[in-house]
Amino acid sequence: MRRNARRIRRDGIEPMMILSDDLEFAPIALVTIARGMWRYRSELAPVTAALLTLTSGTILHAAYAVWWPIVLILAALTSWVLAFFGRWVNLTRPAERGYAAATVLLAGGWTAAATAVGPSAVPLPHVLAIGTFVTGLPWWAHRRRRARVRVERTLAAWPEISQAIGLAGSRIQSAVVDLWGYRARVALARGQTVEDVVSKLPALESALGTRRGAARVQPVPERANRMELRVIENDPHADAIAWPGPSVTSITQPVKLGLFEDGSPVRVSLLRRHVLVGGVAGAGKSGGVNVILADLSACPDVVIWGIDLKRGMELLPWASCLDRVATTAQEAQALLRDAVAVLDGRADVLAQQGQRVWQPRPDAPALVILIDEYAELVDEAPEAVRHADSIARRGRAVAVTLVAATQRPSQKAMGQGAVRSQMDVRISFRVRERRDVDLILGQGMFKAGWHSHSLNAPGKFLVSAPEHDIPRRARTFLLTDDAVQCTTGRHASNRPPLDEISTAALEATPTSADEDAPAIACHGHTTASHDAENTLWTALRDAPGEGMSIEDLMRQTGMGRSWVYYRLQEHARSGRVAQVSRGRWRAHPDS
Numbered sequence: 040m041r042r043n044a045r046r047i048r049r050d051g052i053e054p055m056m057i058l059s060d061d062l063e064f065a066p067i068a069l070v071t072i073a074r075g076m077w078r079y080r081s082e083l084a085p086v087t088a089a090l091l092t093l094t095s096g097t098i099l100h101a102a103y104a105v106w107w108p109i110v111l112i113l114a115a116l117t118s119w120v121l122a123f124f125g126r127w128v129n130l131t132r133p134a135e136r137g138y139a140a141a142t143v144l145l146a147g148g149w150t151a152a153a154t155a156v157g158p159s160a161v162p163l164p165h166v167l168a169i170g171t172f173v174t175g176l177p178w179w180a181h182r183r184r185r186a187r188v189r190v191e192r193t194l195a196a197w198p199e200i201s202q203a204i205g206l207a208g209s210r211i212q213s214a215v216v217d218l219w220g221y222r223a224r225v226a227l228a229r230g231q232t233v234e235d236v237v238s239k240l241p242a243l244e245s246a247l248g249t250r251r252g253a254a255r256v257q258p259v260p261e262r263a264n265r266m267e268l269r270v271i272e273n274d275p276h277a278d279a280i281a282w283p284g285p286s287v288t289s290i291t292q293p294v295k296l297g298l299f300e301d302g303s304p305v306r307v308s309l310l311r312r313h314v315l316v317g318g319v320a321g322a323g324k325s326g327g328v329n330v331i332l333a334d335l336s337a338c339p340d341v342v343i344w345g346i347d348l349k350r351g352m353e354l355l356p357w358a359s360c361l362d363r364v365a366t367t368a369q370e371a372q373a374l375l376r377d378a379v380a381v382l383d384g385r386a387d388v389l390a391q392q393g394q395r396v397w398q399p400r401p402d403a404p405a406l407v408i409l410i411d412e413y414a415e416l417v418d419e420a421p422e423a424v425r426h427a428d429s430i431a432r433r434g435r436a437v438a439v440t441l442v443a444a445t446q447r448p449s450q451k452a453m454g455q456g457a458v459r460s461q462m463d464v465r466i467s468f469r470v471r472e473r474r475d476v477d478l479i480l481g482q483g484m485f486k487a488g489w490h491s492h493s494l495n496a497p498g499k500f501l502v503s504a505p506e507h508d509i510p511r512r513a514r515t516f517l518l519t520d521d522a523v524q525c526t527t528g529r530h531a532s533n534r535p536p537l538d539e540i541s542t543a544a545l546e547a548t549p550t551s552a553d554e555d556a557p558a559i560a561c562h563g564h565t566t567a568s569h570d571a572e573n574t575l576w577t578a579l580r581d582a583p584g585e586g587m588s589i590e591d592l593m594r595q596t597g598m599g600r601s602w603v604y605y606r607l608q609e610h611a612r613s614g615r616v617a618q619v620s621r622g623r624w625r626a627h628p629d630s
């Protein structure tokens with residue numbers, strides 16, 4: 040030791056620690072070695088296991104040499120149990136079970152041989168050395184083991200980490216390593232809150248040595264002094280997630296919007312709920328609306344109307360599944376006014392029948408109105424906003440609801456009314472400023488850890504709804520143009536028309552000329568309806584033998600599905616038209 044210290048001085052390097060001759064070197068070295076061995080216990084496990092095997096072989100040979108067949112049988116039995124029931128001891132994959140079974144058989148076989156002939160009998164020492172190295176290789180290379188050890192070492196430093204970031208006294212209770220990173224349950228010290236931790240997230244990420252934005256904190260609902268710390272090392276949302284197909288067959292079931300970071304689905308019920316979708320341009324709002332549309336189009340108990348003042352750019356690909364689309368301010372105003380008429384009509388009937396809510400069924404469908412870029416509506420059709428306000432306040436019970444997308448739902452952009460405050464489901468894609476989080480998700484949400492300003496890819500979102508009250512990052516499914524085309528093709532012919540109560544309410548609604556510019560699809564009370572009636576009749580009369588489909592009739596008349604359907608029903612009742620085959624119609628030859 041003194042020789043070492045002299046060499047350091049000769050090299051001109053100032054020694055950092057001077058050990059005096061009085062100090063006992065051996066205990067310090069032992070403690071350091073023991074600490075090192077404890078720290079690297081996982082890496083040293085194959086060597087430890089070999090030493091234990093050697094010791095058992097030595098003892099058994101000395102005392103019970105005749106027991107070797109028992110040792111061999113026990114080893115074979117344990118190996119068999121591990122191979123077939125290893126799942127019970129967390130050996131989830133077949134490769135892991137195979138490895139454990141082979142290692143136990145090898146170690147047990149060696150111990151049996153050592154018991155019989157002694158551990159030093161050739162070739163047993165060589166077999167033990169080579170066996171340790173060969174079985175050690177998969178152990179040292181195992182990805183999950185290495186990840187677990189790394190996490191254990193990181194979290195072992197929690198007392199210092201928590202001290203450094205001002206959360207002294209908090210403790211790690213347990214940690215689980217998974218495919219994407221790790222999760223730890225943390226017990227907070229007296230008086231500390233999850234909000235305190237949320238405000239220290241950047242410091243926590245720095246102390247844990249993660250990348251920026253990798254740490255998430257979630258409260259544990261049943262205990263205010265517990266939280267779950269999640270560190271995402273491999274972003275499960277790095278790639279787009281293809282839409283897997285419709286997740287529902289009725290609006291009474293929750294739709295699947297995308298996946299959370301742990302791979303679980305984001306399910307949200309849309310029944311009797313208004314939805315606000317917000318986020319900067321390009322953050323994925325239209326993509327999110329597409330997923331909602333794709334699921335709703337598979338539900339025969341919902342009629343969908345759409346308002347798209349971007350000249351129909353976003354909604355027109357869905358036109359064949361939409362009962363009605365408005366692409367101008369006038370059409371939007373007429374559409375929302377009609378929605379209020381439907382709402383009133385349904386409310387009157389429910390009141391007469393002494394019922395409280397409208398139960399959606401294929402013959403009494405819910406009505407969902409999708410509005411892309413709500414702020415445009417406020418700018419271009421301020422009158423329409425009054426109707427939207429009315430729907431937002433009164434539409435839930437009668438299943439007439441809004442899905443409104445906008446970049447920044449400020450009070451001005453939402454038209455000063457109650458629409459924003461009435462939104463039950465809030466979906467926030469990336470926002471530019473922190474205060475926009477509160478605009479979309481509600482007051483105080485930013486402080487509570489809803490950090491949608493840090494979402495880093497289009498399609499990533501946070502959802503706040505009665506069933507989602509914790510900020511968990513998710514990504515919507517991505518629908519390609521082909522998927523949209525395929526979905527509309529599949530569902531267009533099964534879309535329901537509006538029910539008779541709603542249609543009667545529309546028929547009874549007085550129209551104002553300025554609102555009734557012909558919409559792409561619109562019910563029977565438009566100014567164009569008289570011409571459409573004549574066109575319909577001519578089309579049915581001139582139809583070929585196999586009849587005309589409803590889509591053909593919609594195209595020719597320029598009217599919506601409900602209108603065509605009801606006209607056909609009426610003609611059929613009076614015997615003027617007949618259904619030639621499923622969904623195909625023509626005029627009766629005698630009529």
Ligand SMILES: Nc1ncnc2c1ncn2[C@@H]1O[C@H](COP(=O)(O)OP(=O)(O)OP(=O)(O)O)[C@@H](O)[C@H]1O
Binds near residue numbers: 322
């Ligand atoms: N879930 C997703 N996964 C992967 N990429 C996505 C996802 N959603 C959207 N994108 C990509 O982001 C782009 C912009 O998305 P989108 O048009 O939905 O944004 P937006 O918020 O509606 O923008 P704007 O307000 O300009 O209409 C899309 O062209 C698409 O390539």
